[in-house]
Amino acid sequence: MYRRRGRPEAIGDILGRILERHGLKKRVEESGAVLIWDDVVGEQVSKHTTPVKIERGVLFIHCESASWRQEISFLKSDLIKKLNKHLGKKLIKDIVIG
Secondary structure: OOEEEEEEEEEHHHHHHHHHOOOOOHHHHHHHHHHHHHHOHHHHHHEOOOOOOOEEOOEEEEEOHHHHHHHHHHHHHHHHHHHHHHHHHOOOOOEEEE
């Protein structure tokens, strides 16, 4: 632990300030969408899709077939809501399906 003004400080607080200072906090938070994708979308969808990357609130998803691309396009708004609910913030603005 680091001591600030004589009091011990948790490493998570220190890292949070460093990330914020360097403009990385939001990117780290957004990347959580990639990490929780399988849990949020469920087993059936996760077997046929892969989160590729996230940029400025846009999650890029790879689908194994055209039929799954179409299925995800129908589910897109619900998936965005579920992801944001899981993340605790409105971080995901859109999903691009490829």
